[in-house]
Amino acid sequence: xxxxxxxxxxxxTRVGLFVDGPNVFREEFDIDLDELxxxxxxxxxxxxxxxxxxxxxxPNLVRAAEERxxxxxxxxxxxxxxxxxxxxxxxxxxxxxxxxxxxxxADFKPALERAAAxxxxxxxxxxxxxxxxxxxRNAAHEAHTLE
Numbered sequence: 001x002x003x004x005x006x007x008x009x010x011x012x013t014r015v016g017l018f019v020d021g022p023n024v025f026r027e028e029f030d031i032d033l034d035e036l037x038x039x040x041x042x043x044x045x046x047x048x049x050x051x052x053x054x055x056x057x058x059p060n061l062v063r064a065a066e067e068r069x070x071x072x073x074x075x076x077x078x079x080x081x082x083x084x085x086x087x088x089x090x091x092x093x094x095x096x097x098x099x100x101x102x103x104x105x106a107d108f109k110p111a112l113e114r115a116a117a118x119x120x121x122x123x124x125x126x127x128x129x130x131x132x133x134x135x136x137r138n139a140a141h142e143a144h145t146l147e
Contacts, residue, residue, distance in 0.1 A: 013044025016096035018087045019070070020103035021053040022079060025061060029127035031146065033068045039125060039144060040100045047096050050086065052079035084111045091115040100125060106135035113139055 017040040024031050033051075040046055051070040053061065054077060065072050075082050083103075088111050090096045099115040101108055102125040112122045116139075124140035126132035128147070137143040 013097045014047035014095065015040045015044040015098045015100060016048040016087065016090045017046060017050065017100045018048070018083055018102065019051045020079060020083055020101075020105060020108070021051050021057060021061070023103050023105050024127040025053075025057075026127075028130065029146070031127055033065060033070065035146065036102055036125065037068060037070075039123070040098075043098045043100065043121070043123065048090055050083075052083045054079055080105060080107050084108055087111045088114050091118050091120045094118075096120060098123065101136070101140070102127075103136065104133050106133045109133075109135045109139045112136065116141065 017036065019036060037049065040049070049070050050073055051065045052073045052075065054075055062072050073082060087099060087101065091099060091114060098121045099112065100123040101112060104126055112124065115122050122140040123142045123144060124136040125144045126137070126146065129145060132145055
């Protein structure tokens with residue numbers, strides 16, 4: 001198994017950043033897309049940078065994400081299944097060395113566990129103390145809570 005430093009990757013380290021938009025872009029959280037990219041960038045080179053949203057997302061969020069280099073994936077309804085399948089596929093297909101998952105939804109715990117079982121370093125990012133999932137935090141190699 002390959003294990004990376006808890007804080008720094010290398011330029012050769014491929015990072016997948018997967019953001020659960022409906023779960024973290026809420027009034028009670030002040031999420032900065034640039035901060036999310038910076039967290040992922042500290043761990044290596046972005047290989048996948050995706051924001052998953054539903055049909056209720058504002059055009060301003062879509063524009064801001066695209067301007068910051070995110071691939072925006074829009075689904076009808078719940079984004080969880082699509083995000084989990086894509087994150088798991090990226091790990092199983094050996095496209096990433098680090099999985100950074102931004103959510104507060106414990107449903108993503110199996111995706112983190114599958115990635116870790118394949119030797120992929122996992123990072124769970126929560127939008128704040130109020131929104132943090134203990135299940136995600138405990139399943140990941142590293143947890144980060146946004147202030």
